[in-house]
Amino acid sequence: MGLLDSPALQVKDVMKILVPVKRVVDYNIKPRVKADGSGVETTGVKMSMNPFDEIAVEEAVRLREKGAATEVVAVSIGVQQAQDTLRTALAMGVDRAILVLSGESPEPLAVAKVLRKLVEKEEPGLVILGKQAIDDDMNATGQMLAGLLGWGQGTFASKVEVADGRVLVSREIDGGAEDVSLSLPAIITADLRLNEPRYASLPNIMKAKKKPLETLQAADLGVDMAPRLTIVSVAEPASRQAGEKLGSVAELVEKLRNEAKVI
Amino acid sequence: MTALVLLDHESGQIRKAALSAVTAAARLGDVHVLVTGDASVAQAAAAVAGVSKVLHAADARYTHELAEPLAALIASLAPAYDHIVASAGAAGKNVLPRAAALLDVQPIPDVIAIESADTFVRPIYAGNALATVRSSDAKKVLTVRSAAFDAAPAEGGSAAIETVAPVDSADVSRFEAVRLSDSERPDLESARVVVSGGRGMQSEEKFHALDPLADTLGAAVGASRAAVDAGFVPNEYQVGQTGKIVAPELYMAFGISGAIQHLAGMKDSRVIVAVNKDPEAPIFQVADYGLVGDLFEVVPQLVDALKK
Ligand SMILES: Cc1cc2nc3c(=O)[nH]c(=O)nc-3n(C[C@H](O)[C@H](O)[C@H](O)COP(=O)(O)OP(=O)(O)OC[C@H]3O[C@@H](n4cnc5c(N)ncnc54)[C@H](O)[C@@H]3O)c2cc1C
Ligand SMILES: Nc1ncnc2c1ncn2[C@@H]1O[C@H](COP(=O)(O)O)[C@@H](O)[C@H]1O
Numbered sequence: 133m134g135l136l137d138s139p140a141l142q143v144k145d146v147m148k149i150l151v152p153v154k155r156v157v158d159y160n161i162k163p164r165v166k167a168d169g170s171g172v173e174t175t176g177v178k179m180s181m182n183p184f185d186e187i188a189v190e191e192a193v194r195l196r197e198k199g200a201a202t203e204v205v206a207v208s209i210g211v212q213q214a215q216d217t218l219r220t221a222l223a224m225g226v227d228r229a230i231l232v233l234s235g236e237s238p239e240p241l242a243v244a245k246v247l248r249k250l251v252e253k254e255e256p257g258l259v260i261l262g263k264q265a266i267d268d269d270m271n272a273t274g275q276m277l278a279g280l281l282g283w284g285q286g287t288f289a290s291k292v293e294v295a296d297g298r299v300l301v302s303r304e305i306d307g308g309a310e311d312v313s314l315s316l317p318a319i320i321t322a323d324l325r326l327n328e329p330r331y332a333s334l335p336n337i338m339k340a341k342k343k344p345l346e347t348l349q350a351a352d353l354g355v356d357m358a359p360r361l362t363i364v365s366v367a368e369p370a371s372r373q374a375g376e377k378l379g380s381v382a383e384l385v386e387k388l389r390n391e392a393k394v395i
Numbered sequence: 396m397t398a399l400v401l402l403d404h405e406s407g408q409i410r411k412a413a414l415s416a417v418t419a420a421a422r423l424g425d426v427h428v429l430v431t432g433d434a435s436v437a438q439a440a441a442a443v444a445g446v447s448k449v450l451h452a453a454d455a456r457y458t459h460e461l462a463e464p465l466a467a468l469i470a471s472l473a474p475a476y477d478h479i480v481a482s483a484g485a486a487g488k489n490v491l492p493r494a495a496a497l498l499d500v501q502p503i504p505d506v507i508a509i510e511s512a513d514t515f516v517r518p519i520y521a522g523n524a525l526a527t528v529r530s531s532d533a534k535k536v537l538t539v540r541s542a543a544f545d546a547a548p549a550e551g552g553s554a555a556i557e558t559v560a561p562v563d564s565a566d567v568s569r570f571e572a573v574r575l576s577d578s579e580r581p582d583l584e585s586a587r588v589v590v591s592g593g594r595g596m597q598s599e600e601k602f603h604a605l606d607p608l609a610d611t612l613g614a615a616v617g618a619s620r621a622a623v624d625a626g627f628v629p630n631e632y633q634v635g636q637t638g639k640i641v642a643p644e645l646y647m648a649f650g651i652s653g654a655i656q657h658l659a660g661m662k663d664s665r666v667i668v669a670v671n672k673d674p675e676a677p678i679f680q681v682a683d684y685g686l687v688g689d690l691f692e693v694v695p696q697l698v699d700a701l702k703k
Contacts, residue, residue, distance in 0.1 A: 162655060163520040172524050240492070241501040264637065269519050272492035272502050275462065279496030284567035285462050287489050290630070300571065304630050305485040306412075306584075306639070307405050311571035312461070318567070324620065324637060325630060360501035364514060364527040372662060375683035377674070381696040384668065387684055392666045394588070394645040395612065395701065 147201045147257030147294075147316070149192040151226065152247055153185040153208050155217040156267040169365045172267070174236070181217045184262025186224070187322040190329040191292060192260050193225035200294040203227050205254060209246050211236050215345060222340035223332030229343070234350040234357050237267060242350075242357045244276035249353040251281060256317060258299065263288050263321040274321035284314030287321045396424030396512065398478035399450075401469065402443075403460060403486035404436050406575065411585040412482035414443060414546035419539040420480045421445045421547070422509045427476070429469065429559075431457035437556050444551035454561040459570040460486050466493035467564035473498055473534060477512070483538035483640075484584075495536040502536040503528060507543040521636040521659035541584055542642035542663060576629055578616075583632070586615035588645045589664070591634055592627070593619035593657075595650015595671065595690055602627040604691060605649065607698045617641065617661075619651045635660035649690040653678025670694075 157163055157172070158180040164173045181189075192204040206221035208214040209232040218229035232246050251259065264271040278285035286292070286301030290309065293300045300313045304323050332340070350357050378384050388395045398420035402413045409430075420426045427448040430440045437451035450472065456464045469490070473479060479494065481487030483505045495502040507525070508516035514529045515537060583589065590609045596602040602622065609616050617639070618632040634641055636659040646664035651657060653669070653676055661667070662681050669682035670690050679685045686693060 157520070159656070163523045165524050172520055239501050241496065241499070244496060266636070267520060269521065269636070270492075270502075270504055271488050272495070272504060275489065275492035276496035276502075278462070279466055279493035282565045282567070285489070285493065286568075287462070288485060303485075305573075306410070306631060308573065308575040308629065308631050310459075310573045313569045313571050315567050325624065360532050361503065361528040361530055364529050366519070366524050366526045369518070369522060369525050372667075372681045374680045375667075375685065377679065377685040377687060381686070381693055381700050384684055384686055385697070385700040388645070388666070388668070392645075392683065394666050 148203045148205060148254060149195060149201045150251065150254055150256040150259045151185070151188050151192045151204060151206045151221065152243070152259070152261050152273070153189065153206050153217050153221050154182040154262070154265045155179050155208060155210055155214040156182045156265055159183050159266055165366055165368045169367060171363065171366050179213070181220050182262050182265050184264055184266070184322050184324070186329040187324065187326050188260040188262050189221050189224050189226060190327045191322060194327065195294060201257070205230065205256070207232065207247070207250055209234055209238055209243050209350065218345055219340050220332060222343045222345070223337040224330060225336070227343065229345045231345060231347045232350050232353070233347060238357055239359050239361065240270050240272040240276050241360060242355060243273050244280055245355045246350055246353055247277050248280045249355060258316065258318060258320060260320045260322060263323050274319050278319040281319070284318045285321070286312055286314055286318065288323045289320050290323050290325045292320055292326065396477040397475065398423045398426055398480050399469070399472060399476040400426060400428045401479070401481040401487060401490060402428040402430045402440050403482065403484065404430065404432060407433060407436060409436065409439050409443070409549070410482065410484065411546050411582060412484050412541035414549060415541035415544040416480050416482040416539050417443055417445055417547035418544040419506065419509060420478065423478045423512060429472065431460055431465070439549070441554040441556050442550055442552050444548040446552045446554045449554050449556045450559045451556055452561070453558050456561060459573075460490065461568050461570055462490045462493050463568045464561070464564045465490050466497060468559070468562050469494040470497035471562045472559070477534060479534065479536045481538050483540050487538045491536055491538055498534060498536065500532040500534055500536050501530070502538070503530060504538045506537050506539045521655055522662065523655065540640055542640050546585065576631055580609060581613065581615045583615040583617055583634070583639050584641055586643055588612045588614035588647070589617050589634070589641055589643045589661070590614045590647045590649070591617035591619065591651060591661070592622055592649050593651030594621035594625060596622055596627055599627045601691070604694050608694055611698055611701050619657050648678055648682070649694065651678055652676050653681065
């Protein structure tokens, strides 16, 4: 009988944290639109873990290190190569990983439905996602998962504290910051200032190779992955021409007044 | 066709970005708006030009625009609408995807152009590509970039106000506190001129070197992420992929290198000025006017010259 089967234990006693991580074009690479306008080039391009997801992983691992959680499980939904992203998460301190095979870059609605199935199976006390994937820039998956599960959501989190079966989340909003508290289980999406993710050390990268990584098929979970949005075309935005370098402040003011007429 | 716009507000004021969402929604059909908060907010909403009905969610559970009750309310109102729209700010992005999930709809965030009732243009990859997408969902749930749509006039309308009854939702979240910055300056997202500082500003104290310039120009003040991370200014100043998206008449960048994530938030400004001591800084590739030099010398000179 596993620990979780014991009726005496509450969610807060043995909290597991699930962290969804996405494999995306590395943030240092300038994306190139494919010549046929069907999307952005990803073949032969350096891929990495979505930067917000590194922050989510870091937060989950810290919560476990502080004793607020017992296990951290990373999950990625995508192509086979997403296992590299999961290995990175394992090297950062995640305990085990799940790869759900599907096409490349599934939509947030489909991802949220897969995650709901995994949540039902794994019963985590918290799911910490990135606030946004830097490829599709959707900023939607965490909110959608929270909606499907009927759980509370602490989005754009810059601070997270777990205590007494609740989680207190400081959130970044347009005019400043807001605090909300949520009953557990709950969903959190990580903003950039939540923490500074650690680098995986070489020994940890070696150790990560031996940690468990389970592979599932999206179809086996009974989730319809068909996209709802059809890409009609992908185009480069109108590029800006570099203007002129000026020699003095006086010249700048003259240009702003008489040429650009903005002041 | 009728669109429902979530009209977000702050400190009792309808956000200007929400008025841009009204303009976008008007392209799609008749416009109804949903507002939370006091009766005064509902009255202000009724005066917005182009709005034909105001749904006022007066119940206290909606006051702070918490996603859990508000998404449930939107989902319950959805059968009467073809489109559900909000501005692409923190409030809209928090609530609308949750409502979309309840409706089994894939949301369409950050719309910058409406091609037809089901086809929209949105930036991806930090604005390095523009995707035109067609939705096959029965209802479309979208957030729109305020920089891409003019704000609807705040006056001129006389919509009917209807109070909507609360709907049940799980009691899983609680509002605790809010900390708003009390700036006298114009709102970053709707200012005509934005003056921004980056890591080159060096410290919180020295960041104030931009104040006299912002005062002279009546500008809003923005910042790069590096400046925010270093603690020079609070997070709501951040311009970029993960901060605010601005498109003022004039954007002036001081001590900002021009990383793609920063450009994502300002490259649609009409006129861009960059001041940087590094002639190779990538910001110069998007600047209409560049000045290579020490910003701490340039800024005071600029203030003097502008006052003449
Ligand atoms: C997922 C992700 C999202 C991000 N989102 C954002 C975002 O929304 N917004 C954002 O801004 N960044 C964002 N970033 C960070 C971005 O990649 C850059 O790190 C950041 O924009 C750099 O800020 P900066 O230009 O101020 O600093 P730096 O790149 O360090 O540049 C400082 C500049 O100041 C100049 N300088 C120094 N002293 C002086 C002086 N005395 N006079 C004149 N010039 C001087 C230097 O020459 C240099 O060009 C994001 C990064 C990631 C990974
Ligand atoms: N295919 C995926 N696999 C795992 N996690 C994902 C995937 N897509 C999105 N996510 C998670 O959802 C967050 C927000 O993504 P998005 O809504 O696409 O911007 C990401 O930061 C990830 O944590």
